[in-house]
Amino acid sequence: MKIEILTLFPDMFTPLHQSIIGRAENAGVVSIHEEDIRLHTKDKHFKCDDVPYGGGAGMVMTPQPIVDCVRAVDPDNKARRIYMSPRGRKLNADIARELAGEDFILLLCGHYEGVDQRALDICGFEELSIGDYVLTGGELAAMVTVDALLRFVPGVLGSSASAIDESFSDGLLEYSQYTRPAIFEGIEVPEVLLSGHHSNIAKWRKEKSEEITAARRPDLKK
Numbered sequence: 001m002k003i004e005i006l007t008l009f010p011d012m013f014t015p016l017h018q019s020i021i022g023r024a025e026n027a028g029v030v031s032i033h034e035e036d037i038r039l040h041t042k043d044k045h046f047k048c049d050d051v052p053y054g055g056g057a058g059m060v061m062t063p064q065p066i067v068d069c070v071r072a073v074d075p076d077n078k079a080r081r082i083y084m085s086p087r088g089r090k091l092n093a094d095i096a097r098e099l100a101g102e103d104f105i106l107l108l109c110g111h112y113e114g115v116d117q118r119a120l121d122i123c124g125f126e127e128l129s130i131g132d133y134v135l136t137g138g139e140l141a142a143m144v145t146v147d148a149l150l151r152f153v154p155g156v157l158g159s160s161a162s163a164i165d166e167s168f169s170d171g172l173l174e175y176s177q178y179t180r181p182a183i184f185e186g187i188e189v190p191e192v193l194l195s196g197h198h199s200n201i202a203k204w205r206k207e208k209s210e211e212i213t214a215a216r217r218p219d220l221k222k
């Protein structure tokens, strides 16, 4: 899978390339590249934003650098083109799984008050939000999206079971996890988990998941 991230702040993406995702990149499972939109501006002062027509606070990203940047990284219009925006469809596990099936994803990060609508229309962007709050830019939202979708790409997680047996995969939050030592500060690990009895362990986990979901997220109940 190939991911192109279009941004005015490529340095913000250092944390994305660590740990599990960094290993997936090194293994050739995914290639993630940040393209600096500013490299594509025709403005002699490298400007990529301007005041909004109609007035109002803040600046709007101009269409020319964005459109040229998109055409440079995806000349054959092969990518699923996504603009990170609070106006978009809200990301969830089903959307992350769906995006994991794409070969090529292009994520556009806005900054300031957003981007000129014509850039979105010309390039055919869909919009995607990570939640009902406004961030200062789309960069963190793009990182969240990439992280969430890559967990569904085969070969990214060590064990293929990991993305199945987790919160939201069956409409429930995940059960509580324990590791060694068996007693910590006087608190014991639930006995059934030490029993080696697989069906009892599965039953305990299901019950825990249901209990936690009912207490914290009753809205998830089918």
Ligand code: ADE
Pocket: 084, 085, 086, 128, 129, 130, 131, 132, 133, 134, 135, 136, 137, 138, 141
């Ligand atoms: N950019 C600013 N806020 C955002 C949000 N909530 N989701 C996606 N992109 C954004």
